[in-house]
Amino acid sequence: MTGTTLPGNHMDHNDIERLDRISAHIHALLHNEQPDPLDLTGQREDEVRQVGEFVNALTEALSSLTNAAHQLSIGDMDVSIVANLPACHHLKNLQATLRHLTWQTGQIAKGDFSQRVEFLGEFSHSFNLMVEQLEAYRQRILGQNRELERLAITDPLTGVFNRRYFMGFITKEFLRSQRYSHIFSAIQMDIDHFKKINDAHGHAVGDEVLKAFTANCQEILRECDVLGRFGGEEFSIILPETEREGALVVAERIRQTIADLKVYVDDKTVRFTVSIGITSLRKDDTGLEAILRRADEALYLAKNGGRNKVVAA
Amino acid sequence: MFKEERKSSRFDWSHLGDIEWGRPNLGPQTAVAVYRLMQFTLRDAIISHTDVATANRIFFDAGQSAGKAFHEHLLQKNQDFDAFIAALQETLRTLSIGILRVETSDLLKHRFILTVAEDLDCSGLPISDELVCTFDEGFISSLFSAHFGKRFTARETDCWCTGDRVCRFEVVLADV
Ligand SMILES: [Zn+2]
Numbered sequence: 001m002t003g004t005t006l007p008g009n010h011m012d013h014n015d016i017e018r019l020d021r022i023s024a025h026i027h028a029l030l031h032n033e034q035p036d037p038l039d040l041t042g043q044r045e046d047e048v049r050q051v052g053e054f055v056n057a058l059t060e061a062l063s064s065l066t067n068a069a070h071q072l073s074i075g076d077m078d079v080s081i082v083a084n085l086p087a088c089h090h091l092k093n094l095q096a097t098l099r100h101l102t103w104q105t106g107q108i109a110k111g112d113f114s115q116r117v118e119f120l121g122e123f124s125h126s127f128n129l130m131v132e133q134l135e136a137y138r139q140r141i142l143g144q145n146r147e148l149e150r151l152a153i154t155d156p157l158t159g160v161f162n163r164r165y166f167m168g169f170i171t172k173e174f175l176r177s178q179r180y181s182h183i184f185s186a187i188q189m190d191i192d193h194f195k196k197i198n199d200a201h202g203h204a205v206g207d208e209v210l211k212a213f214t215a216n217c218q219e220i221l222r223e224c225d226v227l228g229r230f231g232g233e234e235f236s237i238i239l240p241e242t243e244r245e246g247a248l249v250v251a252e253r254i255r256q257t258i259a260d261l262k263v264y265v266d267d268k269t270v271r272f273t274v275s276i277g278i279t280s281l282r283k284d285d286t287g288l289e290a291i292l293r294r295a296d297e298a299l300y301l302a303k304n305g306g307r308n309k310v311v312a313a
Numbered sequence: 314m315f316k317e318e319r320k321s322s323r324f325d326w327s328h329l330g331d332i333e334w335g336r337p338n339l340g341p342q343t344a345v346a347v348y349r350l351m352q353f354t355l356r357d358a359i360i361s362h363t364d365v366a367t368a369n370r371i372f373f374d375a376g377q378s379a380g381k382a383f384h385e386h387l388l389q390k391n392q393d394f395d396a397f398i399a400a401l402q403e404t405l406r407t408l409s410i411g412i413l414r415v416e417t418s419d420l421l422k423h424r425f426i427l428t429v430a431e432d433l434d435c436s437g438l439p440i441s442d443e444l445v446c447t448f449d450e451g452f453i454s455s456l457f458s459a460h461f462g463k464r465f466t467a468r469e470t471d472c473w474c475t476g477d478r479v480c481r482f483e484v485v486l487a488d489v
Pocket of ligand 1: 435
């Protein structure tokens with residue numbers, strides 16, 4: 001528009017009439033109306049005609065900008081912003097940021113909590129805070145889930161696996177051993193005269209005895225061995241990849257450790273023993289029941305044979 | 314090494330030399346204007362000696378060699394896509410090359426739309442209605458090729474020079 005000199009005193013009636021039309025046009029633009037293109041035909045070097053052309057170009061750019069801003073404001077992020085006004089550049093910047101934000105939101109929905117928003121001032125701050133909190137909540141829920149899972153499979157008093165988990169484990173171990181011809185051994189244990197301990201010293205002491213018993217068993221067992229509480233004072237162990245002889249050694253160590261153990265509760269000292277039955281997988285075992293029954297029978301023999309004994313079947 | 318005749322790329326990362334050792338006082342940084350001075354005088358000379366299409370091919374191929382070496386030396390292999398993008402964003406930013414952002418990532422159709430804001434090559438150039446980031450096209454295509462182990466091609470669809478404020482690249486599998 002530079003270089004254009006507005007007409008001076010030499011304007012005629014026709015020029016004034018055309019300038020009036022320009023004023024009306026710009027007025028309409030400023031008042032958010034959509035004026036028709038200006039018709040200011042004239043000579044090639046006619047300044048008034050040139051002003052008309054500039055105004056028309058500006059009108060078109062403004063209308064394109066208005067349309068783009070409107071489309072963007074209603075969420076059409078792919079609108080093409082063609083006009084070459086400075087405002088359009090800012091709008092394009094915003095458009096790129098919003099398109100990236102849309103992608104980032106999708107990423108977060110997928111679980112990628114590393115996304116952070118930039119260049120959107122206070123919104124960035126709030127959004128990023130939201131993502132951080134979402135991640136913190138997620139971690140907390142994951143932690144709670146892990147805790148719930150743990151509670152669902154353990155005995156609350158001793159912390160060893162409960163009967164349900166133990167049965168699931170031994171079933172899997174049996175199937176695995178059948179498929180891959182692996183060996184395992186099972187141990188059944190029962191604390192001797194546990195009812196008498198309870199009657200003589202109270203349940204609190206009984207609980208301490210159970211805790212001391214499992215803690216001492218865990219010390220002896222390997223990481224891969226599984227200890228479960230079957231009922232009141234009844235416990236079982238699965239020793240994967242362990243033959244009868246190995247199981248006997250483990251059982252004897254448990255028996256001896258418990259026989260030597262002194263449990264101190266308040267001012268009382270409690271001593272107790274454990275009877276143990278063991279068995280190992282045999283080639284002709286067709287089901288889990290046979291193994292468990294053998295271990296039970298061995299335990300029964302240990303009890304009947306005077307307790308504080310290990311019997312292998 | 315540098316001036317031997319060749320028919321295909323022989324570029325190696327070692328050609329960049331030991332900058333720390335070589336520039337104990339000036340260090341590893343330079344001005345963006347210096348980079349652009351090199352890029353645009355080189356483009357100017359190539360076009361003068363050959364033509365625009367040849368210049369574009371040369372810049373694209375050089376970009377590809379650069380992308381391949383960049384991936385090999387500055388990015389980890391065998392990452393998942395999200396980690397690859399995160400590492401690339403971080404590296405491009407640390408090296409002041411540009412601010413990389415993703416607008417579309419379709420891992421099934423292998424189609425991606427990326428933008429680079431404050432691009433080293435073009436941000437702030439005069440508007441010319443030309444897509445000038447041919448080097449970046451080659452660079453990005455070989456980064457994606459290296460990551461996925463498949464041949465990708467990148468095409469610039471918007472550039473600072475066409476009036477956008479970011480350079481926008483569409484990255485797709487190359488026709489075999
Ligand atoms: Zn560009």
